[in-house]
Amino acid sequence: MPAGLTFTDNGNGTATIAGTATGTGASYPLTVTANNGLTPNATQAFSLIVASAPSITSAATALAVQTVLFTYTVTTTGYPLPIITETGTLPTQLKFVDNGNGTATISGTIPNGTLRTYSLSISATNSSGSIATLPLVITEAKPVAPTNLTLPVADFTVNQLGSVVVSATGVPLPALTEVGAMPLDFSFTDNGNGTATISGTPASTAAGSYPITITAGNLVLPNATGTLTIVVGQAPSITNANFCGDLDWNGFTFAVTTGGYPAPALGETGTLPSQVTFVDNGNGTATISGTPQTGAASSYQITITAINGTSSTQQTFTIDVSPAATTTTTTTTTLPTATTTTLPTATTTTLPVTTTVGGGGGGGGGVAPTTPLTKPHSHSRVRPERSGQR
Numbered sequence: 001m002p003a004g005l006t007f008t009d010n011g012n013g014t015a016t017i018a019g020t021a022t023g024t025g026a027s028y029p030l031t032v033t034a035n036n037g038l039t040p041n042a043t044q045a046f047s048l049i050v051a052s053a054p055s056i057t058s059a060a061t062a063l064a065v066q067t068v069l070f071t072y073t074v075t076t077t078g079y080p081l082p083i084i085t086e087t088g089t090l091p092t093q094l095k096f097v098d099n100g101n102g103t104a105t106i107s108g109t110i111p112n113g114t115l116r117t118y119s120l121s122i123s124a125t126n127s128s129g130s131i132a133t134l135p136l137v138i139t140e141a142k143p144v145a146p147t148n149l150t151l152p153v154a155d156f157t158v159n160q161l162g163s164v165v166v167s168a169t170g171v172p173l174p175a176l177t178e179v180g181a182m183p184l185d186f187s188f189t190d191n192g193n194g195t196a197t198i199s200g201t202p203a204s205t206a207a208g209s210y211p212i213t214i215t216a217g218n219l220v221l222p223n224a225t226g227t228l229t230i231v232v233g234q235a236p237s238i239t240n241a242n243f244c245g246d247l248d249w250n251g252f253t254f255a256v257t258t259g260g261y262p263a264p265a266l267g268e269t270g271t272l273p274s275q276v277t278f279v280d281n282g283n284g285t286a287t288i289s290g291t292p293q294t295g296a297a298s299s300y301q302i303t304i305t306a307i308n309g310t311s312s313t314q315q316t317f318t319i320d321v322s323p324a325a326t327t328t329t330t331t332t333t334t335l336p337t338a339t340t341t342t343l344p345t346a347t348t349t350t351l352p353v354t355t356t357v358g359g360g361g362g363g364g365g366g367v368a369p370t371t372p373l374t375k376p377h378s379h380s381r382v383r384p385e386r387s388g389q390r
Helices: none
Strands: 005-009 015-019 026-034 042-050 052-056 061-065 069-079 083-088 095-098 103-109 117-125 131-141 144-150 154-157 162-171 175-179 187-190 195-200 208-217 224-238 243-247 252-261 265-270 276-280 285-290 298-307 312-321
Touching: 052 117, 052 131, 061 069, 069 117, 069 131, 083 095, 083 103, 144 208, 144 224, 154 162, 162 175, 162 208, 162 224, 175 187, 175 195, 224 298, 224 312, 252 298, 265 276, 265 285
Parallel strands: 061 131, 154 224, 243 312
Antiparallel strands: 005 015, 026 042, 052 069, 069 103, 083 117, 095 103, 117 131, 144 162, 162 195, 175 208, 187 195, 208 224, 224 252, 252 285, 265 298, 276 285, 298 312
């Protein structure tokens, strides 16, 4: 039984269903059984209809563009489904039809000409006995092709719900459609009022760019089209070591590397060693390089920042410049090469011993030995011994 109604056996072969039904209108199938102790029992199936008053929920104004097919739908609520009628004067090109399902349609194409306005009254009624009415005004307009297609920046972040709205103008208001691959689980919804909504939560693996083509059309040519790029960003990260040490004085280069999408822009704050620079390469990397100057030996701490429109991150980075090494200079003197002269070998000539046998003046006879004389020669030639020489 519907809420608010009761079934009462009156004890006299009759029963009463009474009360005030609550809730929404609907049909309730019931079975009534009569029993007097003898078989078979008598049964009856019937439907109890709880009616709800009708109402008309469609807009009270409509725009009919000349030369463009016009369609206006009347929508209602209530149970049973209301019967819909209209009174007033429509142009001959427009027809009113009750669709028999709680809706009605006014449609047709008005030719080009003088602009007019039409006032109608729409009525909806059902078995509840109530009647709903709606004053409807239809205004004619000249056609205007779609224009002012507005495509916003469509930046999303992985694992975060986001949405953007595209829009266009025209008479009548254009419908919006898209062609192209959007991130998984994204939706494109035409709102029926010259706008459309792109929304979704990109997965952690969806970082990247997704170009799609948006078209605004209202049966008046040309359509308006444009390309919108959905960018799914991933927070930046700095992936290099946070220390660069033992730098010498002959120059050095250190690469700053990152992750994230789009590729982050890089910058630094703090004091670098003299003649050392920090350069953002524009591709998600940066270069720290240079030749530290004399007297720059120290530890330098800077802050590196990476930002890509999704978010930003920082790293504290230390540059350790070593003292300049002590240089020892060695001087080498080259002496002239000594020259050796080989003198010729001296030849010694030995003269024979001469013995004198005594006699003459001088006293006792004896033999006086004579020591052989050795005559050195200072010349390189050897004097030959002459034959018979003593």
